Amino acid sequence: MNTTATTNSAASSFDDSAFARFLEHRIDPTWLTTLRRNAWAYFQSMEWPSPRDENWMRSEIRGFRINKFAPNIEENVAIPETSPVRLLDGVNAAGSLRSINGIVTHEELDPSYAARGVVVGSLSQCAREHTHLVQAHLNSLVSPKSDRFSALQSAMWTGGYFVYVPRNVIVDRPIHIHAAMGDGAVDMSHTLIVLEEGAEATILYECASPSESASGFHCGAVELVQKGNSHLRFVSLQDWGQNVWQFAHQRASVGRDATVQWTVAAMGARFAQIDQRVALVEPGARSQVNGVMFTRDRQHLVFNTLQHHVASHCTSDFLYKSVLQDRSRTVWRGMIKVNEGAQKTDGYQRNDNLMLSDTARSDSIPGLEINADDVRCTHGSTSGRVDEELIFYAQSRGFTRAEAVRMIVTGFFQQIFDRITIESVREALGAAIARQVRQYD
Amino acid sequence: MWPVSNKEVIINPRDFQYACELGELTPGKPSTFEVDDRFVVLVQLDGQVYCIEDLCTHDGGTLGDGELEGHCLVCPRHGAKFDVRNGHVTCMPATENTPSHEVKLDGSRIMIRLND
Numbered sequence: 001m002n003t004t005a006t007t008n009s010a011a012s013s014f015d016d017s018a019f020a021r022f023l024e025h026r027i028d029p030t031w032l033t034t035l036r037r038n039a040w041a042y043f044q045s046m047e048w049p050s051p052r053d054e055n056w057m058r059s060e061i062r063g064f065r066i067n068k069f070a071p072n073i074e075e076n077v078a079i080p081e082t083s084p085v086r087l088l089d090g091v092n093a094a095g096s097l098r099s100i101n102g103i104v105t106h107e108e109l110d111p112s113y114a115a116r117g118v119v120v121g122s123l124s125q126c127a128r129e130h131t132h133l134v135q136a137h138l139n140s141l142v143s144p145k146s147d148r149f150s151a152l153q154s155a156m157w158t159g160g161y162f163v164y165v166p167r168n169v170i171v172d173r174p175i176h177i178h179a180a181m182g183d184g185a186v187d188m189s190h191t192l193i194v195l196e197e198g199a200e201a202t203i204l205y206e207c208a209s210p211s212e213s214a215s216g217f218h219c220g221a222v223e224l225v226q227k228g229n230s231h232l233r234f235v236s237l238q239d240w241g242q243n244v245w246q247f248a249h250q251r252a253s254v255g256r257d258a259t260v261q262w263t264v265a266a267m268g269a270r271f272a273q274i275d276q277r278v279a280l281v282e283p284g285a286r287s288q289v290n291g292v293m294f295t296r297d298r299q300h301l302v303f304n305t306l307q308h309h310v311a312s313h314c315t316s317d318f319l320y321k322s323v324l325q326d327r328s329r330t331v332w333r334g335m336i337k338v339n340e341g342a343q344k345t346d347g348y349q350r351n352d353n354l355m356l357s358d359t360a361r362s363d364s365i366p367g368l369e370i371n372a373d374d375v376r377c378t379h380g381s382t383s384g385r386v387d388e389e390l391i392f393y394a395q396s397r398g399f400t401r402a403e404a405v406r407m408i409v410t411g412f413f414q415q416i417f418d419r420i421t422i423e424s425v426r427e428a429l430g431a432a433i434a435r436q437v438r439q440y441d
Numbered sequence: 442m443w444p445v446s447n448k449e450v451i452i453n454p455r456d457f458q459y460a461c462e463l464g465e466l467t468p469g470k471p472s473t474f475e476v477d478d479r480f481v482v483l484v485q486l487d488g489q490v491y492c493i494e495d496l497c498t499h500d501g502g503t504l505g506d507g508e509l510e511g512h513c514l515v516c517p518r519h520g521a522k523f524d525v526r527n528g529h530v531t532c533m534p535a536t537e538n539t540p541s542h543e544v545k546l547d548g549s550r551i552m553i554r555l556n557d
Binding site for chain 2 (some may be wrong): 051057058060062063298329361363
């Protein structure tokens with residue numbers, strides 16, 4: 001299906017009248033309207049996060065003014081698609097979804113997969129056409145009560161992406177999702193991926209702005225629901241413009257003997273705060289999360305991660321690596337939480353930070369909360385500067401300083417590249433990293 | 442319509458920029474203002490106006506809610522102190538200075554030049 005992207009251009013803000021008009025323009029099933037109304041009530045009753053909140057005390061959001069942005073209320077203004085696509089090189093995708101400003105403009109699925117019951121489509125549309133599937137899982141992991149951003153997102157999400165893989169169906173080619181956001185626009189999309197027992201899929205998700213300097217407001221949510229023995233590879237490349245504000249809640253629930261490999265690359269945004277949680281809810285579940293952050297100028301990226309061992313005999317492995325330039329800042333707060341009775345847990349988390357300037361700053365806060373007595377949980381964190389001797393050595397062999405720094409940065413990220421089994425993703429990440437490296441004198 | 446962005450107006454950070462009116466400051470009490478997407482603390486003390494970055498170099502928190510002890514602004518979180526006259530750190534747990542910014546008065550308008 002191809003449609004024209006449309007957003008509302010009427011001046012308005014995120015207030016009661018805008019929400020009422022938003023609902024008027026929706027064609028949602030009743031249960032979804034009720035969900036939205038409840039979430040809006042939470043939004044109205046909550047305060048914006050403050051520096052007194054543990055998760056926000058290292059987040060500088062005073063410069064964020066929501067009234068600078070207008071919600072997407074109706075769907076009637078065409079917007080040209082100009083954002084780059086980076087993850088599709090050499091990929092023969094089984095299906096694809098594209099959106100502009102949180103409104104799906106293109107959806108496609110190889111008929112052979114559709115015949116086996118696979119669903120790939122706009123979440124808004126699927127809420128009507130596959131209502132029992134969506135209703136059972138939407139907001140099952142991301143609660144609108146988490147904070148004011150999650151409440152707003154739950155109330156006013158648009159478009160969205162829904163991927164459903166039925167029992168024992170293997171989608172052996174990637175499904176590609178591309179989210180574009182115009183300069184000064186709003187994207188409030190919601191990603192819902194459901195894998196039934198024995199299902200397998202690879203999702204390549206990327207988001208981008210039309211230019212490096214673009215602004216915008218992304219308030220999003222990701223829910224990955226995995227039943228027993230399912231296997232998911234989820235890749236997310238965030239390449240918003242340098243003036244975008246991003247707030248997102250991302251959750252995965254992993255069932256018995258299921259595996260998730262989640263790769264996150266964060267390159268853009270002026271400020272981004274991601275609350276990422278993986279819950280291992282049945283024995284034998286395994287998760288691997290690989291994170292890459294590469295920042296410059298005054299970018300400020302915050303990742304709060306939680307590896308939640310709900311059941312016994314589960315494995316989690318989180319590795320986040322950041323490279324910081326200029327006056328940029330990253331914050332990583334990682335927690336391994338082991339529930340009472342979740343014995344034989346194997347949890348690992350690590351965060352490495354490489355500073356390329358004197359004025360960059362990284363805050364790394366790993367944590368453990370263990371309520372079982374037969375577990376193996378370890379964590380580590382390193383932060384440091386580039387070794388000038390390495391650069392000097394490379395320069396003595398004929399490389400420029402920029403080339404030397406690029407080599408060192410690539411080597412720093414190599415541990416994550418080694419974990420990524422999809423070549424197009426490795427290449428896209430490598431190219432994104434090369435673009436970010438400054439030309440140092 | 443989408444909100445009009447002011448980013449077409451290119452501001453050289455080396456230029457003096459308007460921060461606030463002198464009357465908005467209470468002598469001896471820090472006040473926070475946003476200038477060119479950055480937050481700064483202004484203090485009127487002994488007939489002078491000083492400006493430092495609203496940033497504690499210890500944990501990256503804000504200083505604007507802190508209290509003055511002499512010429513020093515005390516971080517409300519962990520007690521680090523910064524001299525408002527030059528941004529120099531004078532008390533642990535911070536160990537690095539915070540940027541200070543040049544101030545000038547244009548009538549009743551307080552103008553500051555952001556120090557990168």
